[in-house]
Amino acid sequence: xxxxxxxxxxxxxxxxxxxxxxxxxxxxxxxxxxxxxxxxxxxxxxxxxxxxxxxxxxxxxxxxxxxxxxxxxxxxxxxxxxxxxxxxxxxxxxxxxxxxxxxxxxxxxxxxxxxxxxxxxxxxxxxxxxxxxxxxxxxxxxxxxxxxxxxxxxxxxxxxxxxxxxxxxxxxxxxxxxxxxxxxxxxxxxxxxxxxxxxx
Amino acid sequence: xxxxxxxxxxxxxxxxxxxxxxxxxxxxxxxxxxxxxxxxxxxxxxxxxxxxxxxxxxxxxxxxxxxxxxxxxxxxxxxxxxxxxxxxxxxxxxxxxxxxxxxxxxxxxxxxxxxxxxxxxxxxxxxxxxxxxxxxxxxxxxxxxxxxxxxxxxxxxxxxxxxxxxxxxxxxxxxxxxxxxxxxxxxxxxxxxxxxxxxxxxxxxxxxxxxxxxxxxxxxxxxxxxxxxxxxxxxxxxxxxxxxxxxxxxxxxxxxxxxxxxxxxxxxxxxxxxxxxxxxxxxxxxxxxxxxxxxxxxxxxxxxxxxxxxxxxxxxxxxxxxxxxxxxxxxxxxxxxxxxxxxxxxxxxxxxxxxxxxxxxxxxxxxxxxxxxxxxxxxxxxxxxxxxxxxxxxxxxxxxxxxxxxxxxxxxxxxxxxxxxxxxxxxxxxxxxxxxxxxxxxxxxxxxxxxxxxxxxxxxxxxxxxx
Ligand code: SF4
Numbered sequence: 144x145x146x147x148x149x150x151x152x153x154x155x156x157x158x159x160x161x162x163x164x165x166x167x168x169x170x171x172x173x174x175x176x177x178x179x180x181x182x183x184x185x186x187x188x189x190x191x192x193x194x195x196x197x198x199x200x201x202x203x204x205x206x207x208x209x210x211x212x213x214x215x216x217x218x219x220x221x222x223x224x225x226x227x228x229x230x231x232x233x234x235x236x237x238x239x240x241x242x243x244x245x246x247x248x249x250x251x252x253x254x255x256x257x258x259x260x261x262x263x264x265x266x267x268x269x270x271x272x273x274x275x276x277x278x279x280x281x282x283x284x285x286x287x288x289x290x291x292x293x294x295x296x297x298x299x300x301x302x303x304x305x306x307x308x309x310x311x312x313x314x315x316x317x318x319x320x321x322x323x324x325x326x327x328x329x330x331x332x333x334x335x336x337x338x339x340x341x342x343x
Numbered sequence: 344x345x346x347x348x349x350x351x352x353x354x355x356x357x358x359x360x361x362x363x364x365x366x367x368x369x370x371x372x373x374x375x376x377x378x379x380x381x382x383x384x385x386x387x388x389x390x391x392x393x394x395x396x397x398x399x400x401x402x403x404x405x406x407x408x409x410x411x412x413x414x415x416x417x418x419x420x421x422x423x424x425x426x427x428x429x430x431x432x433x434x435x436x437x438x439x440x441x442x443x444x445x446x447x448x449x450x451x452x453x454x455x456x457x458x459x460x461x462x463x464x465x466x467x468x469x470x471x472x473x474x475x476x477x478x479x480x481x482x483x484x485x486x487x488x489x490x491x492x493x494x495x496x497x498x499x500x501x502x503x504x505x506x507x508x509x510x511x512x513x514x515x516x517x518x519x520x521x522x523x524x525x526x527x528x529x530x531x532x533x534x535x536x537x538x539x540x541x542x543x544x545x546x547x548x549x550x551x552x553x554x555x556x557x558x559x560x561x562x563x564x565x566x567x568x569x570x571x572x573x574x575x576x577x578x579x580x581x582x583x584x585x586x587x588x589x590x591x592x593x594x595x596x597x598x599x600x601x602x603x604x605x606x607x608x609x610x611x612x613x614x615x616x617x618x619x620x621x622x623x624x625x626x627x628x629x630x631x632x633x634x635x636x637x638x639x640x641x642x643x644x645x646x647x648x649x650x651x652x653x654x655x656x657x658x659x660x661x662x663x664x665x666x667x668x669x670x671x672x673x674x675x676x677x678x679x680x681x682x683x684x685x686x687x688x689x690x691x692x693x694x695x696x697x698x699x700x701x702x703x704x705x706x707x708x709x710x711x712x713x714x715x716x717x718x719x720x721x722x723x724x725x726x727x728x729x730x731x732x733x734x735x736x737x738x739x740x741x742x743x744x745x746x747x748x749x750x751x752x753x754x755x756x757x758x759x760x761x762x763x764x765x766x767x768x769x770x771x772x773x774x775x776x777x778x779x780x781x782x783x784x785x786x787x788x789x790x791x792x793x794x795x796x797x798x799x800x801x802x803x804x805x806x807x808x809x810x
Contacts, residue, residue, distance in 0.1 A: 160658045161537065161637060165776045170755050174408060174422035176382035176429045188778055212658065213538050216571065216637075217776060218755075219473040220380070221489035242542055242573055243473065247489040299505070300364035312491065313393070316499045319359050319368060323501055326358045326370050331605070333598035334372060335461050337402040337440050340591045 144252045146309030147282055150233045152206030154278035154289060155196055156270040162210055163217030164244065168226040170218075181222055182229040197230075201275035208235045209266050209278075215244025215255075224251045234280045236287060236296065238263050249302035250312055256280060256296035258287060265292060282307060345612035347509045348578050349544040352484040352609065356467050358501055366503040372466040374496050375452045376403035376439065378430040379757075380471025384494035385433040393498045398438040400500060402461065403430060406451045408757035409444045411720050411747035423758065437497075450723020450749040453477040453691035457561065458725055460590025464579035464606040469496055474691050474773065475574075476567040480560035481587075482579035482609045484544070487568065507573050508542050508618040511611075513549040516625035521806055523701070524559035525693060525771070525790035527551070527623070528566040529631035529641045535621060537639040540572030543619065546611060547577050551625035557586040558697040565692045566773050569638040578610045630805045632678055633775050633788040635666035640775075642678065644793065644805055650674035669777055670785045671765070678803050681787070685768040686717040686798040687780070688791055689747075690754040693771035694722025698791040699730045703738040705795035705806045710743050712801030717744035717794075718760060720752040744798065756781045769797040 159166075172184030189195045196202045208227065214237040215223060224247045227235065235253065238260035248255040258266075269292055270276055278289040280296075282303060287294050298306075305312075316323075346354070359368040374397075381403070388395065395401065408423040418424040427444070434441040442449040448459065453474055456462045462478040468485035469475060471493040478485035492502060512531055532539075545567050547560075555563070560577050567575030584603055587593045594602040633641040634648050640663065642649065651663040651674065667674065672681070688694075688702050699721065711717045719739045721727035727749055730736055736746045753760040754772040762768055762784025771794050775786035787803060796804040 161662060163637070163776055165774075165779055169778060169782075170757050171422075173379050174420075174426050174757065176386075176425055178383045178386060188782070213571075216537060217473075217774065219471065219487040219489055221383075221471075221491060224489075239538065239541075241538075241571065243487060243489060247491065250489070250491045301361075301366060301505075304364065312503065313391070313495050313498045316368060316495065316501055316503060320499075322359045322368070323370070323499060327500075330370075330372075331601070333594040333602050334466070335463060335592040335594075336399040337373075337461065337592075338399055339440060 144309045144311055147233070147252060147254060147306045149279060149281040149283065150206065151277050151279040152233065153201055153204055154207045154209055154266065154270045154276055155202045155205035156267040157196060157208055157210040158267060160211035161213045161216055164215060164220050164223040165217055167215065167223040168220065173220060173222055178225070179229060181226040185226040185230045206231050206233050207278040207280060208232050209263060209270060210235060210237045212237060212239040212260060214240050216241040219243045221247045224248050224253050228253050236263065236266065249306065252306065254280060254282060254298065254306060256287060256298060258294050258296045262294035345615035347611045347615045347617060348482060348546055348576055348609055349484060349507065349509050352465050352467065353506060355465065366505045368501050369467060369504050370501055371469050371496050372400060373456065373461055373468045374401045375456055375468065375470035375475070376401060377406050377452050377472065378426040379407045380490050380493055381433065382426065382429045383490050384497055385437065387494040388497055395437040395439070395497050396500045401439050403434050403439050403441040404449055404452050404455050405430060405444050407751045407755065409750040410758050411750050411752050411760060414444050414748050447724050447728070450725065451691045451694060451751055453565065454695060454722035454726065457481065458590070458723060460587055460593035463587060463593070464583060465609050469502065473568040474565050476572070477561050477565040477691055479564040479567065479574050479576040480557060481583055482576060482606070484574060484576065486574040507544045510540060510543040510545050510619040510621065511617040512545050512547050512621045512623070514547065514551040514623045514625050515549040516551055517554070518551055518625045518628060521630060521792060522628050523790040523792060524555055524562040526628055526631040528563045529633065529638070529788060530623060530628055532566065532570045532638050533631070533641045534623065535570050537569060537637050538571045540567060540570035543572045545570065545572045545575045547575060552577060553580065556697060557582060558695045561695065562692055566638065569773055579606045630790060630793050632793060632803055634670065634672060634678060635663060636669055636775055636777050638773065638775060638788060640666055641788065644678055644803060646678055648672045648674050648676045648678065681803045682767070682801055683769045683787070683797055683803065684715060684766045685762060686715060686794050687753040687768055687770040687772060688718065688794050689720030689722065689752055690772035691722060692773045693791050694720060694726065696726050696729050698771065699726065699735050702791040702795040703735040705792055705809070706742040706744070706799065707738050709799040709809065711798045715798055715801050717798040718747060718753060719744050720747040721749050724749045753780050755779060769794050769803060
């Protein structure tokens with residue numbers, strides 16, 4: 144995973160709340176078995192509309208998405224994060240994220256930056272009044288800066304550290320392989336395993 | 344110290360306590376796989392040269408995009424076929440037990456685990472699917488995870504996690520006839536909102552919950568995710584033990600007694616504190632249906648389509664306006680006057696034997712209305728076999744409904760079972776998002792009883808309307 148310290152890119156205002164993962168990437172795109180190339184499915188239902196923000200210059204090349212509250216609700220599909228990242232987004236800003244989406248983001252290197260809704264509104268206005276405005280998201284200082292707009296954002300400390308270091312989850316856990324083995328030795332014997340049992 | 348049920352199960356699985364901002368490392372007792380969220384995880388293992396740590400705690404089934412007709416033929420859709428074939432290859436390569444299409448134990452992953460007795464009280468259960476919360480009905484801590492977490496569990500049989508907050512949802516009283524677990528959970532979601540459970544494990548308790556069967560408890564826990572929660576749980580009791588006894592993977596002999604003794608300890612202690620509490624009175628509940636495009640947009644069937652103008656919160660008002668325009672509904676229309684084209688009975692929410700029985704009871708002696716198609720899709724092949732043994736399929740067929748093979752089907756429309764643009768369904772599934780059941784499709788979430796009555800009348804109805 145690539146380390147993330149600071150990123151500057153065109154901000155994209157998405158004035159919608161409750162953007163669920165079906166909206167981010169519809170189920171039909173989930174059928175793929177690869178790990179890349181999901182950008183074509185991003186917001187697929189809305190991309191058909193010429194007026195949709197990503198169909199307009201200069202937002203097309205955006206990399207910082209500014210969305211309404213409750214972003215990423217619904218199905219746990221990680222493809223939502225892949226689609227956003229494959230498209231080129233590095234950061235999503237919202238006043239509230241769904242838990243699973245936030246978890247998935249941190250693991251893939253997408254920054255889910257939580258701002259106050261009032262700051263999101265200010266940012267929306269700025270990006271709409273001056274399309275193409277670049278937004279800088281600084282993970283070392285937890286700030287969002289665009290022109291003379293500055294706001295703090297929150298992200299949980301552990302995820303932040305991992306993003307800053309670019310650390311892979313599994314490698315981190317496997318440093319505790321001994322603890323896992325000890326735990327396994329102490330599990331009660333009556334717990335089920337999935338080996339087939341003859342059905343009587 | 345007094346602890347909640349969720350805290351007890353959590354503590355029993357901590358491999359290593361995190362320090363500072365570091366999460367706890369939690370052991371996972373059961374990992375369920377299906378064809379959609381596993382391929383990239385298997386790929387990740389391969390790329391990193393890592394083995395699957397515990398194939399014996401892992402089980403796979405084909406469900407999300409399998410066809411529910413002509414299952415002996417190759418899957419027509421090339422992408423679905425690739426996913427299913429990839430799962431078969433991965434399971435063979437990594438030594439994972441798989442129940443493929445056509446197998447007697449195949450079905451929706453959340454129906455299969457419980458019916459095999461693999462889901463037991465006090466376990467940690469995960470799956471790359473948000474409705475893993477279903478298994479919480481047994482007093483297990485069960486939650487959905489993303490594909491990279493799937494890979495993590497495959498490689499380590501653990502997950503780094505921060506403790507969840509706990510919320511008690513107490514439903515006291517007695518449900519009136521015709522009011523089901525589905526109505527309870529839809530009412531809960533309408534009360535706390537689709538984000539209300541965020542960060543929480545919900546524990547459902549109270550006399551109305553204790554009176555529910557295991558199937559009904561699964562329906563309630565299943566939709567915890569629609570309230571934004573990570574998981575839902577119900578303390579195990581005699582109902583739970585009776586359901587489990589004799590299932591293929593349930594403990595037996597002396598192990599059974601040891602297990603039951605432990606399971607009995609899995610109750611929230613007297614005086615334990617929840618981070619939040621919600622109370623509902625079961626006597627107040629009536630059949631509930633959704634009118635909008637998120638599961639929180641629901642009302643009693645006797646109500647009318649709400650007027651967005653009357654909603655104070657701006658975000659919610661805009662959401663309601665958008666929902667009504669998508670759903671093609673006018674404020675003020677009685678919900679009972681809404682015509683549907685399709686009725687879907689199935690899914691991991693309401694595709695179990697009890698759901699089929701309830702719907703069949705309503706349909707017996709009636710016909711599905713002219714111009715309405717009804718799909719009955721059992722949650723698993725075992726449910727299907729059981730239903731056929733009871734003659735339920737004959738009731739469905741005689742009423743003019745379609746009797747299908749097991750799978751997720753129209754719950755998410757990844758297989759050919761989809762709504763066409765503008766079509767409207769009454770669906771026993773769990774999500775009414777835009778396009779969920781097919782592009783442009785409009786979904787009303789309902790209970791199996793309401794689904795069956797709606798099929799007969801052609802408009803949203805409850806069995807009481809059928810006299
Ligand atoms: S039935 Fe629906 S909600 Fe349940 S696992 Fe399948 S797709 Fe998901």
